[in-house]
Amino acid sequence: MYPKSIHAVTYEGFLLKLQAFIFVFTVKQAFM
Structure with a gap:
């Protein structure tokens, strides 16, 4: 299990990549 802080940073990074x-x-x- 990961600490919430690390998970939050990873989630924000994922959202930034998605955007x-x-x-x-x-x-x-x-x-086009």
């Missing part, structure tokens, strides 16, 4: 992926995908769609 970045969606942003790049949206930009690619806009320029």
